[in-house]
Every structure is written in structure tokens, then in C-alpha cells.
Amino acid sequence: MSRPPFSVPPEVMQALEELWSAGHAGYLVGGGVRDALLGRTPHDPVWDLATDAIPERALELFPGGTYENRFGTVLAGGVEVTTFRRDHAYGDHRRPDRVTFTDSIEEDLARRDFTVNAVAWGRAAGGQEAGWVDPTGGRADLDARLLRAVGDPELRFGEDALRLVRAARIAAQVGLTIHPDTEAAMSERAGDVSYLATERIGRELRRMLDAEPPSAAFRILERTGLLRSLFPELAAQLGVVQDKIPGQDLWDHSLATLDAAAALAPADPIAKLAALLHDTGKPETAADGHFLGHEEAGARIAQTFLSRLGFGSQDVRRVVRLVRHHMWSYVPAWGDAAVRRFMRRVGVDLVDDLLRLREADNVGSGWPAEGGGVAELRARIAEQRHRRPPLSLADLAVDGNAVMASLGREPGPWLGRTLERLLDSVISDPERNTPERLLADARTWAEKP
Structure with a gap:
């Protein structure tokens, strides 16, 4: 048999055959094999090849490749070619202190995290x-839909604390049940995540959000005690009572909202993060069954949470804005000007995401998705967009230079206040958005020097 019994990208098969043609051992390994055996599209587009070729030899075989670490991995296009190795002590609970290359695929597989990744x-x-080479029984575990650590689970997790987080993520993402011994070791070593760089945790969080449903990963973290160690802001919601679905606490609601957001926008991590974090301000604002100001508290928590985990500033700002504005309310008596003011206040770029967050929040509360006027407000916003009214300073028929020239004044704080007031006037009445009307208003309103 010269071709695997599962689909492999042509460039990956070509790299494997290159190793064979040169007289080297070559094996497909890792998550790509796992996902292919499950009939799933691999989550990671980069496939792993294991070989007895040392890195210098791999670079000769793949001249466009790069070798940038001490663990024997050459990156060649969409393939990682790694020399068989034995890992030695993990002094920092993150990476081996040193590795030794070997010519045994069995030794290489024995150092891996989970049996399903050691096929x-x-x-x-x-x-x-x-x-096939399957010394740890990974294919049988895949058939049983079981995630099991290779060898002693406490030893495996003690070597690299990120494996604790990966276990929850892989089990949720692939749809596996964690073996009882492996899950018990996760609980025992939950505190080891303190050794991890927060950016590594953030990368795993991003991938957890792609699980179907994403709540599955967080339930595992909750069950093993990892939630409190990794994400105390989320764990603070456990046991917080609120008047939504009987028998469910705030954490249940947040996870239901997360799953609803994932169903509405499967490829949008911002929507999922906003859903996960939207009520994080409630524990610290809880008083007499109310949570006044929790949206502002939640925005502050979201800012700290996402920044700590290495999310980009643009993504952080967007999630924070969604959390801050998620408590909006709408009544049918709103006039068109009120709809325009809403669009201006929350941001024209944000209104669609904000309405979707409300739909997810509604579902997570046991209500119809479009309850609370979501459908009507969405239709009215669409109508306003069709009319293209002025909604930002850039939409004004005059700019700051024209206002200064008309008034004969130098720049100063007065100018920003005047432009904002002009914008407010044209949001109320778009017909006022002409140079003549705006400059006349500016002359009337501008503060004296």
C-alpha cells in the first residue's frame, strides 16, 4: 500500500514520497491523521510528517524549507517535517529542556500527548x-470516541501544562469523551496552567470557540477546575443567580448565549467572544437581584481579559464596544431621528453585530431570538441605510476648515464641540445638511473667544 486510506493533500503526499525516494522513513502523524480517520477536515492546515532524516538532511530534500527551532522541525510549505525524537525533562512545564534524535518511530510516538495523536x-x-504504526492504541480510542493520555496522564500533563488546555479543546472540537484517568489527572494538575504564557492560552481559547458547540470545551474546563485557574473572570459567574431560565445560573446563561452566537455566526470569533463576555460584569454589580451598570463593568473586564490573552487591539476594541452597548432597549414609538441616534451612538459599523448579540442573548435567556423589537429595529435601520442620512462628522456638508474660515477663528476645543452639535442637528433633520444652513448654525452656536 503506497497511499493512505484517507484523503491527503497532494503537496503532503509529495513530501512524504520525497522522503521515501531518498531512502528515509516517513510517516503522516498528529492531528491531520486523527481528523482524517474521523472523516473530518483537519482543523490545522499544516500536516505533520515524522522522519528519521535529521533537520540538515530535511533542508537538503526541501530546499525552500526553514528550520527555526531546536526540536527538529523543518517547515516546508504546508508541511512540518520533524525528526524522530525523545524528549527529556520539562523543567519549565512547557517545553523539553533538551531533545535527542532517534531512528525509531515508536519512540517518537511514545512522547506524544494523546493516543489519538500518536497514530x-x-x-x-x-x-x-x-x-499503520499505532503502539498506544489510538485507532481503537478513536473508534470508541475516547481521548486518553499516552502513558501516565499525570506525567504527560506535568511535562507540558498546555496539554491540560488542549485536552479540553480537542475533546470538544473533535467530539471525544475524556478517559476518566486522564480527566482525573487534569483536575489534579489544574494549577499547573500558571506556568503557561498567557498568549499560548489565548491561542487555545480562539480554537475552543470553533468547537461545535463551543460550550463543550468550557464545560470540561469547569468540570476539571481549569476554568478558575485559566479564566477567573468567567468562573466568577458560577452560582450567580438570575431570573432567566429556572435552575440555570449566570454561567449557564453565558454558555447558552455563546452557543447561540456560534449558531448565528459560525465563522465570527468577535460575535462568540462578545457572547462569552457580555455578562462578566454581573458578579461585581449584583445587588438585590439587579445588576445595574454591569455592561460598563463587563466592558472593563473584557478589555483586561482579552488584552491579557494577546488578542489584537482592533478585536479587543470591537468586543469591548459590543459588551458596553449590549443593554440597549428599543420601543416602537421611536421616531426616525431616534433610530439614527442609536446608529450613531453604538456605531454604524457595530449595529448588525449588536443586534445579533441581542438575538443570541435572547436565545440564551429562553426567549425568541427576535424578541424585544430586534426584527423591527433591524428593518428600520435598513431603511435608514437606504436613505443614507448623515451619521458621522465625515457626512457633514462642511468640515472644520470651512467652519473656521466662516467664523474667522483658530482651531481649539470649540471646533470639535461645534461640529458635534452640527452633526446632532442633521441627525435630527437631515434636510439641514447644507453648507449654508450649517455655517449659519455654526455662527450662531460658536463660543466667543
Whole structure:
């Protein structure tokens, strides 16, 4: 058998055959094999190949490749080619202090995290027939939909604390049940996540949000005690009572809202993050069954949470704005000007996401998605967009230079206040948005020097 019994991208198969042609062992390993055996599209577009070729030899075989670490991995296009290795002590609970290259695929697989990731397909150096190498029973565990650590789970998690987080993420993402011994070790070593760089945790969080449903990963974190160690802002919602669905606490509501947001916008991580974080301000504002000001508290918490985990500033700002504005209310008596003011206040770029967040929040509360006037407000916003009214300073028929020239004044704080007042006037009455009307108003309103 020279081709694997599952689909492999042509460039990956070409790299594997290059190793074989040069007389080296070459095996497909890792998450790509796992996902392919489950009939899933691999979550990671980069496939892993394991080989007895040392990095210098791999660079000769793949001249466009790069070798930038001490663990034997050469990146060649969409393929990571890694030399068989043994890992030694993990002094920092993150990475091995040193590695030793070996010529044994079995030794290489024995160092891996979970049995389902320790399955290899390929052939030995000089071999004629390719086949499976599965010393830890990973294929049987896949058939049983089981996630099990390789060997002693406490030892595996003690080596690299990120494996604790990966276990929750992989189980949720792939749809596996964690073996009881492995889950018990996760609980025992939950505190080890303190060794991790927050950016590594943030990368895993992003991937958890892609699970279907994303709440599955967070339920595992909750069950093992990892939630409090990793995300105390989220764990603070546990046990907080609110008047939504009987028998459910605030954390239940947040996870239901997260799943609803994922159903509404599967490819939008901002929508999912906003749903996950929208009520994080409630625990600190809870008083007499109310949570006054929780949206502002939640915006502050979201800012700190996402920045700590290494999210980009643009994404952080967008999530924070969604959390800050998520408590809007609408009544049918609003006039068109009120609709325009709403669009201006929350941001024209944000209104669609904000309405979607409300739909998710409604579903997470046990209500119809479009309850509270969501559908009507969406229609009225669409109508205003069709009319293209002025909604920002850039939409004004005059700019700051024209106002200064008309009034004969130098720049100063007065100018910004005047432009904002002009904008407010044209939001109320778009017909006022002409140079003549605006400059006349500016002359009337401008403060004296």
C-alpha cells in the first residue's frame, strides 16, 4: 500500500514520497491523521510528517524549507517535517529542556500527548510497504470516541501544562469523551496552567470557540477546575443567580448565549467572544437581584481579559464596544431621528453585530431570538441605510476648515464641540445638511473667544 486510506493533500503526499525516494522513513502523524480517520477536515492546515532524516538532511530534500527551532522541525510549505525524537525533562512545564534524535518511530510516538495523536501511517527507511504504526492504541480510542493520555496522564500533563488546555479543546472540537484517568489527572494538575504564557492560552481559547458547540470545551474546563485557574473572570459567574431560565445560573446563561452566537455566526470569533463576555460584569454589580451598570463593568473586564490573552487591539476594541452597548432597549414609538441616534451612538459599523448579540442573548435567556423589537429595529435601520442620512462628522456638508474660515477663528476645543452639535442637528433633520444652513448654525452656536 503506497497511499493512505484517507484523503491527503497532494503537496503532503509529495513530501512524504520525497522522503521515501531518498531512502528515509516517513510517516503522516498528529492531528491531520486523527481528523482524517474521523472523516473530518483537519482543523490545522499544516500536516505533520515524522522522519528519521535529521533537520540538515530535511533542508537538503526541501530546499525552500526553514528550520527555526531546536526540536527538529523543518517547515516546508504546508508541511512540518520533524525528526524522530525523545524528549527529556520539562523543567519549565512547557517545553523539553533538551531533545535527542532517534531512528525509531515508536519512540517518537511514545512522547506524544494523546493516543489519538500518536497514530502514524507511512513506511520505514528502505521499506516497500506503507502501513499503520499505532503502539498506544489510538485507532481503537478513536473508534470508541475516547481521548486518553499516552502513558501516565499525570506525567504527560506535568511535562507540558498546555496539554491540560488542549485536552479540553480537542475533546470538544473533535467530539471525544475524556478517559476518566486522564480527566482525573487534569483536575489534579489544574494549577499547573500558571506556568503557561498567557498568549499560548489565548491561542487555545480562539480554537475552543470553533468547537461545535463551543460550550463543550468550557464545560470540561469547569468540570476539571481549569476554568478558575485559566479564566477567573468567567468562573466568577458560577452560582450567580438570575431570573432567566429556572435552575440555570449566570454561567449557564453565558454558555447558552455563546452557543447561540456560534449558531448565528459560525465563522465570527468577535460575535462568540462578545457572547462569552457580555455578562462578566454581573458578579461585581449584583445587588438585590439587579445588576445595574454591569455592561460598563463587563466592558472593563473584557478589555483586561482579552488584552491579557494577546488578542489584537482592533478585536479587543470591537468586543469591548459590543459588551458596553449590549443593554440597549428599543420601543416602537421611536421616531426616525431616534433610530439614527442609536446608529450613531453604538456605531454604524457595530449595529448588525449588536443586534445579533441581542438575538443570541435572547436565545440564551429562553426567549425568541427576535424578541424585544430586534426584527423591527433591524428593518428600520435598513431603511435608514437606504436613505443614507448623515451619521458621522465625515457626512457633514462642511468640515472644520470651512467652519473656521466662516467664523474667522483658530482651531481649539470649540471646533470639535461645534461640529458635534452640527452633526446632532442633521441627525435630527437631515434636510439641514447644507453648507449654508450649517455655517449659519455654526455662527450662531460658536463660543466667543
